Amino acid sequence: MKSLMENQENAIEVKGLTKLYGKTVALDGISFDVPRGGLFGLIGPDGAGKSTLYRILTTLLRPDAGTAVVGGFDSVRDYRQIRASVGYMPERFSLYPDLTVNENLQFFASLFGVRVADNYDLIAPIFGQLARFPDRKAGALSGGMKQKLALGCALIHRPHILLLDEPTTGVDAVSRSEFWDMLATLKEKSITILVSTSYMDEAQRCDRIALIDRGKILDVNTPAKLSADLGENLYAASATDMYPLLLALRTMPGVKRCYTFGATLHVVAGAGFDARKTVDVLAASGLRDVRLFPVKGDIEDLFIKLAGDE
Amino acid sequence: MFRTMSIFTSLIKKETLHLLRDWRTLTVVLIMPVVLLLLFGFAISTEVNDIRVVAVVDRHTDVSRLIMERLRVNSYFTFKGEVPFNEVEGMLRRGETDAAVVLRTDGGEIRSQIITDASNTNMAQTSVAYIESVIGGGGDVPVITSTLYNPQLKSAYNFVPGIMGMIFILICAMMTSVSIVSEKETGTMDLLLVSPVRPRTIILGKLVPYFILSCIILSAMLLLSYTVLGLPFSASALNVVWITVLYITFALSLGMLVSTLVSTRVTALIVSGVLFMLPVVMLSGMIFPIENMPLPLQWLSCVIPARWYIAAVRTLMIQQLPASYVLQEVAILLCMTVGVLALAVRNFNSKGLFNNAEHP
Numbered sequence: 001m002k003s004l005m006e007n008q009e010n011a012i013e014v015k016g017l018t019k020l021y022g023k024t025v026a027l028d029g030i031s032f033d034v035p036r037g038g039l040f041g042l043i044g045p046d047g048a049g050k051s052t053l054y055r056i057l058t059t060l061l062r063p064d065a066g067t068a069v070v071g072g073f074d075s076v077r078d079y080r081q082i083r084a085s086v087g088y089m090p091e092r093f094s095l096y097p098d099l100t101v102n103e104n105l106q107f108f109a110s111l112f113g114v115r116v117a118d119n120y121d122l123i124a125p126i127f128g129q130l131a132r133f134p135d136r137k138a139g140a141l142s143g144g145m146k147q148k149l150a151l152g153c154a155l156i157h158r159p160h161i162l163l164l165d166e167p168t169t170g171v172d173a174v175s176r177s178e179f180w181d182m183l184a185t186l187k188e189k190s191i192t193i194l195v196s197t198s199y200m201d202e203a204q205r206c207d208r209i210a211l212i213d214r215g216k217i218l219d220v221n222t223p224a225k226l227s228a229d230l231g232e233n234l235y236a237a238s239a240t241d242m243y244p245l246l247l248a249l250r251t252m253p254g255v256k257r258c259y260t261f262g263a264t265l266h267v268v269a270g271a272g273f274d275a276r277k278t279v280d281v282l283a284a285s286g287l288r289d290v291r292l293f294p295v296k297g298d299i300e301d302l303f304i305k306l307a308g309d310e
Numbered sequence: 311m312f313r314t315m316s317i318f319t320s321l322i323k324k325e326t327l328h329l330l331r332d333w334r335t336l337t338v339v340l341i342m343p344v345v346l347l348l349l350f351g352f353a354i355s356t357e358v359n360d361i362r363v364v365a366v367v368d369r370h371t372d373v374s375r376l377i378m379e380r381l382r383v384n385s386y387f388t389f390k391g392e393v394p395f396n397e398v399e400g401m402l403r404r405g406e407t408d409a410a411v412v413l414r415t416d417g418g419e420i421r422s423q424i425i426t427d428a429s430n431t432n433m434a435q436t437s438v439a440y441i442e443s444v445i446g447g448g449g450d451v452p453v454i455t456s457t458l459y460n461p462q463l464k465s466a467y468n469f470v471p472g473i474m475g476m477i478f479i480l481i482c483a484m485m486t487s488v489s490i491v492s493e494k495e496t497g498t499m500d501l502l503l504v505s506p507v508r509p510r511t512i513i514l515g516k517l518v519p520y521f522i523l524s525c526i527i528l529s530a531m532l533l534l535s536y537t538v539l540g541l542p543f544s545a546s547a548l549n550v551v552w553i554t555v556l557y558i559t560f561a562l563s564l565g566m567l568v569s570t571l572v573s574t575r576v577t578a579l580i581v582s583g584v585l586f587m588l589p590v591v592m593l594s595g596m597i598f599p600i601e602n603m604p605l606p607l608q609w610l611s612c613v614i615p616a617r618w619y620i621a622a623v624r625t626l627m628i629q630q631l632p633a634s635y636v637l638q639e640v641a642i643l644l645c646m647t648v649g650v651l652a653l654a655v656r657n658f659n660s661k662g663l664f665n666n667a668e669h670p
Binding site: 055058059060080083084086088090091092094095096098099103106107108110111112113153 | 316317320323324327328331332496497498500501502503504505506507
């Protein structure tokens with residue numbers, strides 16, 4: 001079993017995976033590979049199908065079509081081997097709030113038939129501060145601490161593959177950053193990590209990322225390459241009346257795309273775009289309080305771009 | 311083997327910790343049966359005690375003296391003495407007495423009249439019956455009543471099987487289903503499944519602590535019944551124990567079945583509360599006698615397991631009959647248990663492998 005895994009070049013191989021909930025297509029024939037020992041990001045908005053994918057990889061769901069191979073094991077046929085070997089951290093930090101930090105850790109260790117002391121070296125750097133409150137109830141911990149405890153529980157049996165489903169949702173910025181430092185450390189211990197997120201800055205810290213939206217993989221690439229795609233001139237625009245502004249901008253020279261983005265508009269500028277001139281023209285056309293300023297692209301800009309390219 | 315055992319023990323340990331940490335629920339579950347027993351046993355009694363009685367006698371004879379003597383010594387009455395007839399109505403109106411016995415001698419023969427305050431009909435009927443039995447001694451047709459098995463007509467006895475029938479549904483069906491479903495809801499069930507532990511071990515680890523809790527409550531209730539409530543102890547107590555264990559097994563299977571069917575704690579609570587608890591209280595014969603129900607409800611009561619359990623325990627505990635008298639009830643209960651357990655296991659096997667709960 002072990003040798004099979006070590007020979008495998010990819011820790012996870014997904015081919016044509018499809019999952020339907022009634023008539024809703026959650027996953028639409030997706031395929032991608034996660035190389036061994038890498039930090040692989042799965043980026044996509046809510047409802048993209050990320051959690052469904054995780055539930056298939058962790059053998060909690062049966063795919064309607066396609067295969068998923070995790071650590072050399074088929075997710076349907078060899079589900080017991082997968083269950084025993086991967087580390088899983090579901091979307092919400094699923095811990096027992098009425099048990100203490102230590103009790104949670106002990107319990108998850110015993111589920112895998114290991115002792116906390118044997119693998120504590122792996123989680124000690126993660127615990128840090130948390131180690132000082134062994135008797136605090138998990139329910140009384142802050143979001144960041146819960147996240148660390150959940151990661152500790154997922155790692156206590158020294159898995160080769162770590163599946164983290166949106167581990168930084170609902171956690172403060174400092175804890176998020178710390179969390180990614182920890183993942184980098186774990187990667188050095190040759191643990192393959194598949195992590196999903198909806199934050200672009202987090203995606204930058206992965207080796208490779210897959211963009212997923214509406215059950216489809218849009219692109220798999222390095223973050224640098226994907227950022228470069230976003231490196232176009234991007235502007236945010238606003239005025240008192242947004243809708244006339246949107247219509248006007250779409251007719252301006254050099255504007256490749258213009259779309260609503262939160263409370264503002266985002267303008268993708270091409271060659272021949274002059275921001276100052278554009279503002280003047282718009283103001284002259286009767287629009288009041290026109291503002292136009294450069295912004296950094298977000299993951300959603302990338303999705304809009306990819307969706308537009310299709 | 312050792313590994314499985316240690317996983318199993320740690321599952322049980324975890325579940326026990328949940329139970330102990332939720333001390334409010336635990337207190338309710340442990341205290342409630344005791345309070346119910348004592349309440350039904352003493353406070354909420356359908357017996358009528360201390361009926362206040364006055365007597366109106368126009369001429370004393372041996373018979374009238376005898377009747378007054380009986381009223382005086384009977385513990386069900388508080389004899390308030392002899393009053394003139396015209397005061398009776400005033401006393402009843404002011405609530406100073408509950409009943410009056412009027413004895414008139416007419417040509418050497420005593421004629422009696424009973425006047426009661428019927429604002430509480432139950433009390434009035436019972437006191438009339440009591441008084442009749444006291445003064446009716448000289449009647450032409452003597453009625454001999456024998457109340458078997460519960461000669462003092464103690465209502466406490468009656469409630470013991472009913473309370474047990476209710477409490478085990480509450481603990482086993484309601485608490486286990488809520489506990490399993492809550493793990494589904496919070497996502498910890500996913501973590502339990504993504505581990506080497508087999509799904510059936512997880513469920514067994516859930517059931518065992520509640521089984522133990524039920525056994526503790528069973529011991530407490532039996533102890534109370536045979537001591538405080540003064541139920542006569544006999545060998546049939548042992549039969550009560552094993553039939554109750556069967557009933558507990560049934561309730562646990564029911565809890566497991568519910569947990570395979572619903573996915574939120576609230577639904578689990580409603581299903582166990584409305585679908586199981588209400589029928590146990592209303593239709594099992596615990597409070598309302600099945601014989602008094604309209605026929606359709608009587609048929610409905612046949613599918614309620616608590617009905618058979620309560621009937622069996624009544625026979626064993628109160629009538630103190632040997633187990634051979636409850637074979638029918640036990641057979642029905644056994645069939646129901648096997649049926650529900652099979653359904654729960656089938657559901658569990660089809661869903662337990664892949665926890666197909668749709669994810670939000």
